[in-house]
Amino acid sequence: MLKIHQLHKSYPIGDSSLHVLKGIDLNVEDGEMVAIMGSSGSGKSTLLNIIGMLDEADEGEYILDDLPIKDLTEKKAAVYRNKFLGFIFQSFNLINYKNALENVALPLYYQGMKRKERQELAMFHLEKVGLTDWAHHLPKELSGGQNQRVAIARALAANPKLLLADEPTGALDTKTSYEIMEFIQQLNDEGKTILMVTHEEDIANMCKRIVRLRDGVIMEDKKVTQVRAEQYV
Numbered sequence: 001m002l003k004i005h006q007l008h009k010s011y012p013i014g015d016s017s018l019h020v021l022k023g024i025d026l027n028v029e030d031g032e033m034v035a036i037m038g039s040s041g042s043g044k045s046t047l048l049n050i051i052g053m054l055d056e057a058d059e060g061e062y063i064l065d066d067l068p069i070k071d072l073t074e075k076k077a078a079v080y081r082n083k084f085l086g087f088i089f090q091s092f093n094l095i096n097y098k099n100a101l102e103n104v105a106l107p108l109y110y111q112g113m114k115r116k117e118r119q120e121l122a123m124f125h126l127e128k129v130g131l132t133d134w135a136h137h138l139p140k141e142l143s144g145g146q147n148q149r150v151a152i153a154r155a156l157a158a159n160p161k162l163l164l165a166d167e168p169t170g171a172l173d174t175k176t177s178y179e180i181m182e183f184i185q186q187l188n189d190e191g192k193t194i195l196m197v198t199h200e201e202d203i204a205n206m207c208k209r210i211v212r213l214r215d216g217v218i219m220e221d222k223k224v225t226q227v228r229a230e231q232y233v
């Protein structure tokens with residue numbers, strides 16, 4: 001699915017720079033479910049954003065689905081993002097004046113899908129996350145867990161190969177977090193490749209592999225026995 005070799009990233013700060021990623025090597029196969037862990041500021045989001053083509057590395061190699069990601073134009077990067085990747089964020093990142101259905105349908109609009117078709121597909125995905133009855137409600141009328149499910153439906157609408165999640169349970173209480181994890185585990189059971197940033201051990205243990213970042217390098221990368229979320233919900 002993806003191969004990363006000796007990836008480096010620095011951010012300029014004044015006259016100097018902050019070296020955040022210092023030679024990351026990471027391979028992820030189809031169907032994996034990987035947690036990226038590390039303390040705050042360790043570069044987890046930076047790595048996920050580079051993988052998501054929201055940001056670019058300074059050095060190193062990144063191959064996504066056999067495609068070298070380097071020096072892409074913004075337009076090409078957007079095409080690949082829409083085609084390959086789905087994103088979930090801690091803060092849901094829904095559009096607050098659009099209802100659930102419209103939020104889910106939006107990426108399909110950018111793919112050039114016709115209105116009726118995208119409404120139907122968006123409804124199908126809302127149904128999958130159990131929100132049929134909430135399709136015409138705005139984000140402010142939904143709970144945090146419901147909004148994250150809308151965001152998951154949106155991320156899945158365009159059938160991405162890889163789902164990227166940056167602290168998807170970070171804004172949710174424990175019970176709701178486990179409900180969201182149960183859902184994400186089901187997606188992985190169905191074959192979706194998932195890469196998730198978290199700093200919570202219990203959430204990471206619900207993945208199948210844990211990669212730990214420290215001081216800009218991977219200090220540990222191990223397979224784990226997946227703890228199933230459904231036993232807690």
Ligand code: ADP
Nearest residue numbers: 011012020038039040041042043044045046047
């Ligand atoms: P994490 O997600 O692990 O908390 P980040 O990847 O967000 O860490 O950030 C890693 C380091 O890079 C932090 O010290 C952060 O302040 C810094 N950083 C992140 N984004 C930027 C940016 N756009 N400009 C400057 N510094 C940044």
Ligand code: MG
Nearest residue numbers: 044045046166
């Ligand atoms: Mg972060």
